Amino acid sequence: MKPKVAIFDLTDCEGCEVQVVNSKFIDRVLGGVELLHFRLGQRVNRWDNFDVAFVEGAVITTHELELVHNIRKHSNIVVALGSCACFGGIAAINNFMDIKEAKKYVYGDNADKIETLYIKPLPEIIKVDFMIRGCPIVPEDFERVVSDIFAGRTPREHTRPVCMDCKSKGNPCQLLKGIVCAGPVSYGGCGAPCPSAGMPCDGCRGPLEDPQMNAELELLKKIASRDDIIRLFRKFAPMAPIFKEVGGGKL
Amino acid sequence: MENIYKPFKSKILKIVEQTCDTKVFRLEVKDFKYMPGQFVELSIPGIGEAPISITSSPHEEGYIDLCVRRVGNVTNALHRMNVGDYVWIRGPYGVGFPFETIKGKDIVYVAGGIGMAPLRSSLRYVLHKKKDFGKVTLLYGARTPADLLYKEEFDIWAKECNFLVTVDSDKLPDGKPSGWKGNIGVVTTLFAKLGYSIKDAIGIVCGPPAMYKFVIQEFRKAGMPDSSIYISLERHMKCGVGKCQHCQINNRYVCIDGPVFNYADVKHLPESI
Amino acid sequence: MGKKIKKENLEKLFADIGKEYKIIAPIKKRENYVFAEVEDFSEIVLDYPMTILPPKEFIMPYKEPIFVFENGEFGEVIPNEKIALFALHMCDVNAIGRLDFVFWNDLYYKARREKMLIVGISCKPIETCFCKSTGANVLTNTCDLFLKAEEDYYVGFSMTEKGRKLLSQLYFGPETVYVREVKIDYDEKLQFDIYAIGKRILEDYNNPVWEETAKNCLACTNCTLVCPLCYCFDVIDETFVVPEEGKRIRCWDSCLLLSFARVAGGHNFRKDLKARYRNVYTHKFRTFVDEFGVPSCVGCGRCTTFCPAEIDMREILFRLGGA
Numbered sequence: 001m002k003p004k005v006a007i008f009d010l011t012d013c014e015g016c017e018v019q020v021v022n023s024k025f026i027d028r029v030l031g032g033v034e035l036l037h038f039r040l041g042q043r044v045n046r047w048d049n050f051d052v053a054f055v056e057g058a059v060i061t062t063h064e065l066e067l068v069h070n071i072r073k074h075s076n077i078v079v080a081l082g083s084c085a086c087f088g089g090i091a092a093i094n095n096f097m098d099i100k101e102a103k104k105y106v107y108g109d110n111a112d113k114i115e116t117l118y119i120k121p122l123p124e125i126i127k128v129d130f131m132i133r134g135c136p137i138v139p140e141d142f143e144r145v146v147s148d149i150f151a152g153r154t155p156r157e158h159t160r161p162v163c164m165d166c167k168s169k170g171n172p173c174q175l176l177k178g179i180v181c182a183g184p185v186s187y188g189g190c191g192a193p194c195p196s197a198g199m200p201c202d203g204c205r206g207p208l209e210d211p212q213m214n215a216e217l218e219l220l221k222k223i224a225s226r227d228d229i230i231r232l233f234r235k236f237a238p239m240a241p242i243f244k245e246v247g248g249g250k251l
Numbered sequence: 252m253e254n255i256y257k258p259f260k261s262k263i264l265k266i267v268e269q270t271c272d273t274k275v276f277r278l279e280v281k282d283f284k285y286m287p288g289q290f291v292e293l294s295i296p297g298i299g300e301a302p303i304s305i306t307s308s309p310h311e312e313g314y315i316d317l318c319v320r321r322v323g324n325v326t327n328a329l330h331r332m333n334v335g336d337y338v339w340i341r342g343p344y345g346v347g348f349p350f351e352t353i354k355g356k357d358i359v360y361v362a363g364g365i366g367m368a369p370l371r372s373s374l375r376y377v378l379h380k381k382k383d384f385g386k387v388t389l390l391y392g393a394r395t396p397a398d399l400l401y402k403e404e405f406d407i408w409a410k411e412c413n414f415l416v417t418v419d420s421d422k423l424p425d426g427k428p429s430g431w432k433g434n435i436g437v438v439t440t441l442f443a444k445l446g447y448s449i450k451d452a453i454g455i456v457c458g459p460p461a462m463y464k465f466v467i468q469e470f471r472k473a474g475m476p477d478s479s480i481y482i483s484l485e486r487h488m489k490c491g492v493g494k495c496q497h498c499q500i501n502n503r504y505v506c507i508d509g510p511v512f513n514y515a516d517v518k519h520l521p522e523s524i
Numbered sequence: 525m526g527k528k529i530k531k532e533n534l535e536k537l538f539a540d541i542g543k544e545y546k547i548i549a550p551i552k553k554r555e556n557y558v559f560a561e562v563e564d565f566s567e568i569v570l571d572y573p574m575t576i577l578p579p580k581e582f583i584m585p586y587k588e589p590i591f592v593f594e595n596g597e598f599g600e601v602i603p604n605e606k607i608a609l610f611a612l613h614m615c616d617v618n619a620i621g622r623l624d625f626v627f628w629n630d631l632y633y634k635a636r637r638e639k640m641l642i643v644g645i646s647c648k649p650i651e652t653c654f655c656k657s658t659g660a661n662v663l664t665n666t667c668d669l670f671l672k673a674e675e676d677y678y679v680g681f682s683m684t685e686k687g688r689k690l691l692s693q694l695y696f697g698p699e700t701v702y703v704r705e706v707k708i709d710y711d712e713k714l715q716f717d718i719y720a721i722g723k724r725i726l727e728d729y730n731n732p733v734w735e736e737t738a739k740n741c742l743a744c745t746n747c748t749l750v751c752p753l754c755y756c757f758d759v760i761d762e763t764f765v766v767p768e769e770g771k772r773i774r775c776w777d778s779c780l781l782l783s784f785a786r787v788a789g790g791h792n793f794r795k796d797l798k799a800r801y802r803n804v805y806t807h808k809f810r811t812f813v814d815e816f817g818v819p820s821c822v823g824c825g826r827c828t829t830f831c832p833a834e835i836d837m838r839e840i841l842f843r844l845g846g847a
């Protein structure tokens with residue numbers, strides 16, 4: 001029997017789902033699975049018990065909260081897809097603001113009609129078996145995790161900082177240019193697309209295991225303002241451990 | 252030119268379940284010369300490669316036994332395999348126990364947990380050539396009775412050598428009583444039960460990282476010089492041929508200088524135990 | 525004994541080499557210098573100060589497949605390319621010579637290296653250089669052809685048969701120049717007795733320098749990646765969906781990573797960054813010396829130049845008492 005697979009999305013940009021489509025998923029996996037739910041990719045969707053459910057996006061409404069509990073109940077393996085699911089993502093900027101004012105700023109007079117929860121990463125709401133990090137995810141990571149799950153292996157965690165991806169491409173160091181960069185403390189494996197394009201790393205994949213955050217902050221303080229540093233760690237993985245504290249002003 | 256990373260194919264001849272997470276795999280080999288204490292790199296294509304110590308004795312021909320605990324992807328995949336399936340191996344690597352030096356002497360083996368695997372190879376070899384060695388003792392400790400390896404050989408060991416076994420706890424992993432009637436306590440508590448002097452014996456240790464220090468203390472207390480103590484060390488030997496640096500302990504490589512070291516040679520070496 | 529070559533004739537040499545080899549040479553990329561494949565001689569910057577990555581990536585790439593799995597069998601992927609490394613500084617040339625010690629019985633390394641042509645060139649040592657201390661400032665036979673810069677010409681020295689063949693070409697002038705020894709000589713700011721440091725580095729295990737440096741170190745691995753002699757590697761099986769179809773990949777690793785000395789089951793033998801950082805030095809100045817008689821450092825200064833935390837290797841060596 002073919003494994004039953006679902007891809008759900010919550011509050012997000014659907015970018016990670018696009019990356020799923022960009023991966024070899026359609027070519028190599030789709031024929032071997034029963035894709036029961038994929039709102040972005042197919043018209044007819046249905047619920048069943050899923051072998052693997054991928055969840056993209058942040059939980060921001062009570063409806064979404066119920067949905068993820070439901071997904072957990074119906075799924076053997078739940079994979080958090082992308083940094084919104086893994087670490088709250090862009091939407092979790094809310095957590096650092098006065099919610100009332102933020103809503104008023106965005107929705108004006110309709111602010112009262114809009115519901116917004118304090119945004120928790122998916123692993124703090126339901127049990128998540130694996131995380132595929134990134135904003136967006138990289139197709140290779142998705143392919144690898146899918147392969148591992150189907151082969152019954154535990155997906156390997158990346159243990160290398162973004163700096164390793166970056167320097168292996170021969171890029172000059174952003175920090176040495178005086179640009180605020182989260183590369184040394186950030187979870188690698190992305191291939192460093194940002195520094196390769198001349199942009200610093202925003203740490204979208206969250207912290208590396210054992211990040212040297214003290215050393216990183218000491219260094220950043222020499223080249224940037226407190227606000228710049230806070231902004232950097234609040235950007236894409238604001239609710240990730242360690243980033244959360246720095247983004248919250250503990251530096 | 253020979254490819255030092257290329258493994259050869261080997262058939263699984265036999266699988267013996269030891270505990271809930273440990274099995275012994277018998278692999279078919281031809282003209283495979285090794286000494287107790289050496290290890291092989293075991294490959295499963297697409298999963299990876301892992302260093303595993305040999306647990307059989309060189310006098311057994313046509314096969315090697317690997318005692319494998321399920322801890323990573325390679326070992327998990329191996330545990331799912333069946334008799335008749337193929338794995339890939341290369342080796343043997345490293346240096347084993349120095350039997351030339353040990354010859355004629357008493358031996359005290361101290362094994363903890365999966366550390367029994369390489370020591371069983373050595374013990375089996377020594378018992379096979381019993382007249383070449385003095386009195387042989389095996390002190391063996393495991394977490395619970397359910398974690399003891401090679402239970403089927405306990406009777407033989409009890410007959411052929413001075414065999415003492417202990418468990419940290421007589422409860423089974425699920426907390427239920429096991430009916431264990433033997434010793435309870437860490438492996439070092441067995442030293443008090445030896446009843447003879449091991450001052451002039453050779454001490455051989457293999458176990459979890461935390462164990463070495465305490466066992467060596469006991470050896471020293473018994474008057475054994477450091478140069479009579481041999482330790483078999485665990486590291487993640489990725490290449491097995493002294494290149495990848497993963498098993499390096501300062502200026503020694505576990506994969507080519509070890510895994511068996513004379514304690515006197517490495518005791519000054521930080522990070523060794 | 526060397527032979528003169530006019531600056532304008534270097535292009536002829538380049539073209540000649542290009543007939544047989546893919547040429548890798550230093551070029552300018554934005555504000556930095558890198559080694560890259562070059563087809564046009566004018567792209568090359570002959571008087572470059574320092575490239576970011578050393579040329580090691582052309583002998584052992586960051587990621588290279590060593591086996592392909594075909595129906596569960598191991599198929600070898602043997603590299604088959606003739607590469608010329610053109611205009612290498614003495615330190616980078618000698619770093620390759622020292623890598624040869626480690627990898628000469630490695631099929632993949634040797635396949636590339638044996639077919640390789642190495643052309644060295646004079647350099648102007650910069651502030652962070654200390655090749656003299658490491659003994660890597662002297663011409664060795666790792667270099668097929670060395671171009672020593674003079675006022676308005678170069679003197680070519682051949683150290684191998686491949687080099688002699690090039691030196692016999694007409695673009696090298698007929699007259700010979702006699703030189704006793706070809707080496708890079710300059711006033712080294714800090715000079716170290718590398719071997720003395722290596723001898724006592726294990727006894728000096730608790731030197732406060734390790735603790736202090738580890739506080740600033742980001743464990744970003746930049747220093748080990750830019751090092752021409754950091755060669756440790758990891759081996760990973762990469763597959764997609766079907767495990768029988770995939771590759772076994774060899775990939776650069778770094779002993780600064782927490783995962784480096786971890787064993788199955790989770791125990792880590794070098795958990796503290798202090799121990800991991802120290803390991804870089806104990807390997808370079810002790811382990812490698814014990815194995816091959818020279819340090820696995822050529823004093824190229826890249827680790828110091830490209831450290832985002834501005835940790836200066838020379839300062840550490842100085843504090844280890846080798847000055």
